Amino acid sequence: MATTSLKLVTIVAEPVLESQLVKDLRHLGATGWTIVEGRGEGSRGMRASDLPGANVRVETIVTDDVADRIISHVADRYFPHYAVIAYVTDVAVVRGDKYARRVC
Amino acid sequence: MTGTSTADLLAANLLSPFVLAFTLGVVAKRLGSNLSLPKDVYEGLATYLLFAIGLKGGARIAQAPLDQLLAPTGAALALGLITPVVAFAVLRLAGRLSRVDAGAIAAHYGSVSAVTFIAAQGLVQQRGDVAEPFLPALLAIMEVPGLVVGLALGLAGAGRGDRPLRQVFHEIVLGRTLVLLLGGLAIGAAVGAERLAPVQPFFEGLFPGALTLFLLELGVVAGARLGDLRRVGPFLLGFGIVVPMVHGVLGVVLGSWAGLSVGGATVLGAMAASASYIAAPPAVRLALPDANPTYYLTAALAITFPFNLIAGIPLYYWTALWVAERMT
Numbered sequence: 001m002a003t004t005s006l007k008l009v010t011i012v013a014e015p016v017l018e019s020q021l022v023k024d025l026r027h028l029g030a031t032g033w034t035i036v037e038g039r040g041e042g043s044r045g046m047r048a049s050d051l052p053g054a055n056v057r058v059e060t061i062v063t064d065d066v067a068d069r070i071i072s073h074v075a076d077r078y079f080p081h082y083a084v085i086a087y088v089t090d091v092a093v094v095r096g097d098k099y100a101r102r103v104c
Numbered sequence: 105m106t107g108t109s110t111a112d113l114l115a116a117n118l119l120s121p122f123v124l125a126f127t128l129g130v131v132a133k134r135l136g137s138n139l140s141l142p143k144d145v146y147e148g149l150a151t152y153l154l155f156a157i158g159l160k161g162g163a164r165i166a167q168a169p170l171d172q173l174l175a176p177t178g179a180a181l182a183l184g185l186i187t188p189v190v191a192f193a194v195l196r197l198a199g200r201l202s203r204v205d206a207g208a209i210a211a212h213y214g215s216v217s218a219v220t221f222i223a224a225q226g227l228v229q230q231r232g233d234v235a236e237p238f239l240p241a242l243l244a245i246m247e248v249p250g251l252v253v254g255l256a257l258g259l260a261g262a263g264r265g266d267r268p269l270r271q272v273f274h275e276i277v278l279g280r281t282l283v284l285l286l287g288g289l290a291i292g293a294a295v296g297a298e299r300l301a302p303v304q305p306f307f308e309g310l311f312p313g314a315l316t317l318f319l320l321e322l323g324v325v326a327g328a329r330l331g332d333l334r335r336v337g338p339f340l341l342g343f344g345i346v347v348p349m350v351h352g353v354l355g356v357v358l359g360s361w362a363g364l365s366v367g368g369a370t371v372l373g374a375m376a377a378s379a380s381y382i383a384a385p386p387a388v389r390l391a392l393p394d395a396n397p398t399y400y401l402t403a404a405l406a407i408t409f410p411f412n413l414i415a416g417i418p419l420y421y422w423t424a425l426w427v428a429e430r431m432t
Binding site: 053081082 | 271382385386389390393394397401
């Protein structure tokens, strides 16, 4: 089956950021995302996970330029202050046009 | 007047199921028990308690003439504005905390712990007093400025930055505490006591039991945090006890002066003395991410809440009795 190469952007963040992140994703051009809750610990350790609620992992499949925008936005806005990580993986999907916002 | 001494009040309070359930939670956690309520049950109980308080107040609010509301509203507003400033000043001047940390903690002490509010209602009821039905509305009036002033103090000088302030405001105003209390109040007032009667067995009859169960879990949560006391140091420990006493007595005095009954002044004092640990933390985390959550969560949950539950509320009640005696 014909596949298209796209980027999977994964953001793991403390729970208070969830709704803001979703707004950002929509704004930056993502067409969909999946959010799951999870537990864990990172370099900020207990400091951030002290707050009630589970961390969230936000996944979105987007085009290269949207992936760039998301990563640099998350890096600028959230990395300095909050417990957040973000990474990009190459993925191959079918129905590639589903993931790109139609250009008018 | 009753010859109730503080010692009697304290002893009676210690032997309430609320305090003992909380203590059991703390002790069990410290001993390493796996006791804990499922998160959804805990959330469900919180919803139930807040909504029940709102409904109950709403059903009785018609009995309170509007002109009786004015002065207490002013008192609540004043307390909401004063308490974070006092807390901030003490933290900065005596504790030498950084501006963001001081602002974050001040926001918690400016806002109101709904559970402390509910526990104070419980004690007042136990003593056969009744607090005015409109107190849930006063909670909202105190909560919003309390949080906003604390956050503003922390943000001033921290540079504007790119903070999600709209979402912070959303958290403050549309958090479930205020929605349930004010929504319940509105529904209770709209339907009136008579039409609320069919739901009374659930919302009033089961209330003390639900509160007991909720406090058991809160004890577990506070117990988990006790270990952090060493990390926050002696200053915050003293702060978490002395500042609530000052706020509490101020609240009782202002409340009595505004015409509240002994029960109402006690509850208002407990509200002023309390530090939020459910509604405030997400808003503070968003607005002041560089503040250390260990400070504010430990102070509010592991120090001030147990203090108020065990000793503070009886103290405010005693103060309210004392003031009432002087005023008549």
